[in-house]
Amino acid sequence: MKMVNYEVTVFTGSLDHATTYNDVYIKLMGTDGESCRTQLRDYKGSSAFARGAVSSFTVPCPVSIGKLLLIELDKQRFSLFPEEDWFPDKVEIKSPEEVTYTVPIYRWITDSKVHRFREGTALRVFEDNHRLGRYSRDKELKRRKEEYRMIELKLEVLANCKKKWKDMHHLNRAFWHKTHMADYVQEHWKEDVFFGYQYLNGINPMLIRRCTALPSNFPVTDDMVFLHGQSRLEEEMKKGNIFLADYKILDGVKQNVINRKKQYLMAPLVLLHKTPQDQLMPVAIQLKQTPADDNPIFFPTDSEYDWLMAKIFVRSADFNIHELNVHLLRTHLLAEVFTVSLLRNVPMVHPLYKLLIHHTRYTLQINILARLLLISKTGVFTKYAASGGEGMITILRRSMSSMTYSSLCIPDDIAERGLEDVPNFHYRDDGLRLWDIISRFVQGVLGHYYKNDAEVKQDSELQKWISDIFVHGFLSKKSTGIPQSFTSVAELVKFVTMVIFTSSAQHAAVSSGQYDFDGWMPNAPTSLQCPPPTKKGTTNEATMLDTFPDVSTTVHGMAVVWLLSKQSTDFVPLGHYPKNHFTEETPCKLIKEFQERLEEFEANVKARNGSLGVPYTYLIPAEVENSVTL
Template sequence: MVDYEVTVFTGSLDHATTYNDVYIKLVGTDGESHRTRLIDYKGPLAFIKGAVSSFTVSCSVSIGKLVLIELDKQRFSLFPEEDWFPAKVEITSPEGDTYTVPIHRWITDSEVHRFREGTALRAFEDNHHLGRYSREKELKWRKKEYRMIELKLEGLANCKKKWKDMHHLNRAFWHKTHMADYVQKHWKEDVFFGYQYLNGINPMLIRRCTALPSNFPVTDNMVFLHGQSSLGEEMKKGNIFLVDYKLLDGVKPNVINRKKQYLMAPLVLLHKTPQDQLMPLAIQLKQTPADDNPIFFPTDSEYDWLMAKIFVRSADFNIHELNVHLLRTHLLAEVFTVSLLRNVPMVHPLYKLLIPHTRYTLQINIMARLLLISKTGVFTEYAASGGEGMITILRRSMSSMTYSSLCIPDDIAERGLEDVPNFHYRDDGLRLWHIINRFVQGVLGYYYKNDAEVKQDSELQKWISDIFVHGFLSKKSTGIPQSFTSVAELVKFVTMVIFTSSAQHAAVNSGQYDFDGWMPNAPSSLQRPPPTKKGTTNENTMLDTFPDVNTTVKGMATVWLLSKQSTDFVPLGQYPTHHFTEETPCKLMKEFQERLEGFEAHVKARNGNLGVPYTYLNPVEVENSVSL
């Protein structure tokens, strides 16, 4: 007889405990053990939350190298069946070899569950017949459990009164963060209006302007009084920038509290001053030039100019929430996640690398569908783009999304923003991209030594194929790979997946209450049309245009919840569940964490010298996954 020492680690999650009887079978290259009930001196306490319990499993002869284990639990007598969350199992063989089997999964029934020994294996390396069988069975179950959800892109809470005055609105701003307080004090200022395009929650629209659009007829004498400069000269210097909300043109606005709402598709021209500030030069609120569509300038009356900026900020709120936030982080992360779960087994190195970046993504997206964008959802009922407009914006956003726009080095270059000063989203984002890329290169380079190994990995190819078909609707124009042909191509794509699911989501999510909690800076909707001629606005016009009290309060509460850090937040690079067991990926993981710590120190030092700190891409503030 030979003895195997089996150590079972029960997870530390709430309700991880089971008092059911637990059975194990060890399967190796040369044989297998009998199904054995795990009993030790702890008795029924062997599998309580956080327990580490050791057992002996005896075999008549050595089973060779461990391939997998089979686990099941059976209720004892009249006791109820209980869920159980084993974290991992370690097995020491009579030859002195130690094997680790990662589990990190709930077992909720009395069926037999197979879990692979922890060494990562690609499909073409899996030579044991039981290993291949368990791999196929796992993916068959996953395909049944996880399905692509079609987006159907083709086809003072009860008060409905207006705000009386700004004092009334100020009193409703009940909860303030440091940044939200700053926004309330500075929202009217041009310098802060420009700042938000770089370091607010939507840094994705601004681009360098080398030629004015034909539908934005701004002339030199409109923006450069006394001929001190010209648009042509400033464009040549790289000092003119454009934000175009054309994606909102013609979108049918919502009806809220039985009142028609208004959503513009503005064009905004900005100028980098010698003081390195980004200042708005001109605003046109509709796409088509006309006598009743004036171009507004900072030299206009206080409320003419302020109202123009308010309509821009409302457009920005709507395009940010639906395109930049919902589509380009939440829904993309869902596609990456579902394809991973359907096509890649636990033993695969890609699964081990990406699974921490999928935590809670499906759960939070289901909640969003139920509570935010359903027919009775908060966004549907209280945003200008809710209802029919939401479908139009999502459809247009899908058609304009490209692979390069999801890769921050390519995106920054395409928008001509490489040398814009004080652009902290760019600086921190690029640094995080390169840190993630180095980690991904190390891990995937360890498993894939050449391009041929990438090409022959059928599970890897199914993963990207599903993403291309279901996430990008099989459109070659997006630039998304249909298959992987090289290690470099794989590394870049996986870097994008991790960056999107962690850093990019943090950049466009975490500051929602900071920037949008004070409604005048980001109205979810506006209920009067924009002025058609100048000199007709005042404070009462602004108050009449703002959303009603209930719309404001619903929006404020929603962005507060969306940007609130979860109680079990896991920062980027931390891995409470260990899926890799080999020395090299574990070492690379530690180096990844050390580089993130170094970058965290850099961000803190930089922020100490800023009047307005940029914190959203500090690694300790970036969650590993889209989980909120």
């Protein structure tokens, strides 16, 4: 009988320890039949599956197996040799009919079991019609559901020198690592213009909003903020020049005890004014939510240290709300929900899996480390932040109620906060442009696979993905605005855009600059160990030094933000997909166009930054990682 031959090429990954010297076997399975299980041997011998190797083999079959559906791979240890892990990237199969199929793998094979991998063409569940395909799809998801389980967002309770800082010189000497921006912060942290700047282009651009009416618990009057009747609050609010930062989420939070000393965390209200010079300047600060005689409103016209102390308490509040709400909850934990739902509900052959898998890299690993090292009972944040311990759980629970769908979509969020035309708002400008670039890419890819709304509705795997996210990520609350199911292509595109933006650009915006802005402790104290002044005229430099966190707390805080700001050693920038899960021509072309748009955007940002006194770099695509990795 005349045999037909299939040319099989195996690409072993270039990761450390990707090599195996075990015997590797393959079986090809197609629409018209299958090959025998065949050992892959070539002239390279034991090095055929070495790290980075590309090795070709011949697999004979009695007859053509038709269109390739999937392959089976297994490896068996040779004689007394140990079993070794192996990381194959992909397998290419050329049929007797001269058709080349690509099978993406990109995973470790660590045992001697038989593993099935699908041919690379993306297939939605309702078009996976062959029994082998359906069986493989179901088996993969069953395994994934056992491996990946949701962790509820309510969370479980999540230098040894304890002396105060002697003076600012002593503090300066402890500022051991410098970056260009960290140096700038150290030099300008006391300035009102820099204090206001951070609400737009610091690491927490998510709190400020345009103020159209003063809160009833913030009794600021015209003569308090505008000397000599220069202007009126009502007029400035009508012009859109008054802004508010309200830390009410921190009100009444149980404050930590650090090194056996009670700590202090305020819930301030901050009023800011856009000047004719387009600078955002703080004009009033109230450190507690309830007006009272012992809760004075502070102004720039107060004594140097009264005003500076008020700003220090605000910056400490900002540190705590940024780390728990803006950074941990809204990027890390959300990205984890998106990832786990993807892995539990969407098989490797699905176009959504191929689109999103690169945006989930290392997310589960870094969140496990965060639970162990940062927010556990003995974690650094728990021990050295004012909100550590019980306060952390309170803040996270309150933050959940403000985590709406619109607040996660930057075009909607900017509009809701009334910030569309605020000058010098680089986070907004760069974020909106990146959102648009990502959205066009997602529209192209998903529009290629979903030609109409009906196809979206009938994709049960897609619907299970969003349902899991709604239930586990947003606690089944309709008020969040998160879709419970997808009813249209447009709805799907917007949600997937948000997922990619959150896991890449948004995380970069609120994470990459942590050491830049928080490394110099006076600009972002993790905690404060004296209460705020209850009347004016009682503060000086000694008061400030007494209030700052002690040496141990400061050093631990600096070390953590330094670690959290570091780029991962195998950093993959936004839009780069080294693992080719897509094999069809159209999505591969769309990826290339996506990369070209990102490069064009990057050139524009760098040109703009050249004219800025303080360049905004956190959303430069080459500096934005594809996923939440640190």
